[in-house]
Amino acid sequence: xxxxxxxxxxxxxxxxxxxxxxxxxxxxxxxxxxxxxxxxxxxxxxxxxxxxxxxxxxxxxxxxxxxxxxxxxxxxxxxxxxxxxxxxxxxxxxxxxxxxxxxxxxxxxxxxxxxxxxxxxxxxxxxxxxxxxxxxxxxxxxxxxxxxxxxxxxxxxxxxxxxxxxxxxxxxxxxxxxxxxxxxxxxxxxxxxxxxxxxxxxxxxxxxxxxxxxxxxxxxxxxxxxxxxxxxxxxxxxxxxxxxxxxxxxxxxxxxxxxxxxxxxxxxxxxxxxxxxxxxxxxxxxxxxxxxxxxxxxxxxxxxxxxxxxxxxxxxxxxxxxxxxxxxxxxxxxxxxxxxxxxxxxxxxxxxxxxxx
Ligand SMILES: *Cc1c(COP(=O)(O)O)cnc(C)c1O
Numbered sequence: 001x002x003x004x005x006x007x008x009x010x011x012x013x014x015x016x017x018x019x020x021x022x023x024x025x026x027x028x029x030x031x032x033x034x035x036x037x038x039x040x041x042x043x044x045x046x047x048x049x050x051x052x053x054x055x056x057x058x059x060x061x062x063x064x065x066x067x068x069x070x071x072x073x074x075x076x077x078x079x080x081x082x083x084x085x086x087x088x089x090x091x092x093x094x095x096x097x098x099x100x101x102x103x104x105x106x107x108x109x110x111x112x113x114x115x116x117x118x119x120x121x122x123x124x125x126x127x128x129x130x131x132x133x134x135x136x137x138x139x140x141x142x143x144x145x146x147x148x149x150x151x152x153x154x155x156x157x158x159x160x161x162x163x164x165x166x167x168x169x170x171x172x173x174x175x176x177x178x179x180x181x182x183x184x185x186x187x188x189x190x191x192x193x194x195x196x197x198x199x200x201x202x203x204x205x206x207x208x209x210x211x212x213x214x215x216x217x218x219x220x221x222x223x224x225x226x227x228x229x230x231x232x233x234x235x236x237x238x239x240x241x242x243x244x245x246x247x248x249x250x251x252x253x254x255x256x257x258x259x260x261x262x263x264x265x266x267x268x269x270x271x272x273x274x275x276x277x278x279x280x281x282x283x284x285x286x287x288x289x290x291x292x293x294x295x296x297x298x299x300x301x302x303x304x305x306x307x308x309x310x311x312x313x314x315x316x317x318x319x320x321x322x323x324x325x326x327x328x329x330x331x332x333x334x335x336x337x338x339x340x341x342x343x344x345x346x347x348x349x350x351x352x353x354x355x356x357x
Contacts, residue, residue, distance in 0.1 A: 006342035009320035010151055010295060010333040011173065012193040019247040038240045047239055054246035061249060061258055064182050064205060071204040071224070072232040072242050077172045077191035080202060081109040084168055084187065087214045087224050088143050089115045095141040095165065098122035099131060100153040101326060102170060106145055120144065128153040130287040141165040143186060149174035151194065152324040154297030154331065155290040160184055166210060174294050175203065176252060177336055178262040186210050195294070195335045197245030200238040252336070261336050268334050268343050269293040275347040281354045285329060299329040306330060309353055318346055
């Protein structure tokens with residue numbers, strides 16, 4: 001029998017088993033084509049069906065109107081950090097909210113391009129353990145950029161700020177984990193490898209009207225216009241990653257859609273947070289009202305105990321609980337595909353560990 005452990009990795013992260021099994025079944029001979037999906041032309045009928053169906057499912061799941069384009073891009077979320085100022089910082093000014101490592105990297109890319117960045121709010125004063133609630137947006141920013149879920153710090157916006165300039169969000173680690181209104185945003189992007197697929201594809205949802213504002217003269221591959229005009233097929237797209245993402249979309253639709261995921265995610269996170277809150281042994285690291293339901297961060301009484309906890313958890317089949325190297329501690333990433341049973345198992349382990357140590 002195949003051995004599957006409970007994988008708390010922050011990304012690439014656990015995927016639904018039925019998705020992996022279907023990909024395995026179809027891998028060598030894709031639905032009677034006599035070749036694999038990764039061996040055929042990206043202009044073939046079979047691949048085109050995958051491309052179009054994946055896009056249609058994304059639109060259905062997130063209720064995306066025809067005012068938006070859905071793009072499949074490469075280079076991960078990190079490349080979007082550079083794309084956004086390049087394409088949309090048309091007057092040289094942009095607002096950013098700084099909620100942690102990923103926000104900082106996004107800000108860095110705007111500055112590299114000589115843009116004037118106004119940090120409209122920051123939670124750096126408290127080691128990024130909360131989400132700011134008051135913002136100093138400028139009047140003339142080209143856009144406002146936020147990080148919806150802070151994978152490393154373990155915080156998450158519960159509501160999004162209202163902005164005059166188009167709001168642009170990095171949703172890499174919480175897209176499709178809860179319902180929200182796409183219409184609040186000018187652009188949304190998400191590297192797939194946290195919640196919706198494998199590494200290699202980055203989902204971008206962009207308002208068509210904004211595409212009109214993109215300056216001419218950008219290198220072809222660095223303009224969103226190219227990707228929108230060519231339906232993400234200007235060059236060879238990451239066909240395998242898009243195919244797997246399509247299977248994840250199918251799994252989401254068969255499992256209650258985004259509302260169904262939200263309900264499960266709230267249940268799952270509650271089990272873990274209730275255990276953390278039960279005693280002083282485990283300490284949550286972020287403000288209660290901004291706790292991420294995707295990346296649950298906590299500390300133990302000492303770094304030595306944290307090391308021991310992670311080692312023994314790994315031996316017990318609970319993998320990936322080490323916090324990000326920049327913050328330490330423990331982190332349980334419990335994305336859509338992470339099963340509730342794994343969290344129950346972790347809680348049992350936490351109880352036993354506290355008793356023994
Ligand atoms: C993982 C992550 C990124 C980086 O994604 P890549 O696809 O590796 O570039 C950016 N932002 C957030 C919020 C992330 O969690």
